[in-house]
Amino acid sequence: MGSSINDILMEDFQNVVSELLMRNRSILDILTKIQTSSGRVNRSVVKAVTHCGCIEIDGKKQVFPGEVSMKHLSGLMSTQLKGELCPECRQTIEKEIGAALFYIAALCNTLGISLYDVVLSEKETLGTLGSYSLR
Ligand SMILES: [Zn+2]
Secondary structure (H helix, E strand, O other): OOHHHHHHHHHHHHHHHHHHOOOOOOHHHHHHHHHHHHHHHHHHHHHHHHHHOOEEEOOOOOOOOOOOOHHHHHHHOOOOEEEOOOHHHHHHHHHHHHHHHHHHHHHHHHHOOOHHHHHHHHHHHHHHHHHHHOO
16 A cells, blocks of 8 residues: 555665765775664663663563463563653654665665665565464
8 A cells, every 4th residue: 555655765765876886885884884773773772771761671581481372471571760851862762763874775775676676675574473473
């Protein structure tokens, strides 16, 4: 239904990335940028905890309930997260995720892979496997 719009959006994104990526066109630069940007996503989440404090992490061992249907499992397993992102931290994290997506798209461009096809294929796999694909 809305997939053609998503298709255009994703291909457009990939084209813009291709046009903007002038300096770090080497596959080696792109691979290291993926690593760095992914680390920056994690850093921005951690900073929301340690510097801002709008969210807290309440980490402890979680017991996987044996006799429960997969349907109810998501309600039982905790994110171990308390609070909600403030607008500033949300903006920072969104910016870092965007940068990480940029370099993923750049990798796709370099290898001649369609980001849209990747997302579509992953979604189809998840739909086919259902609860067997839980990660
Ligand atoms: Zn915050």
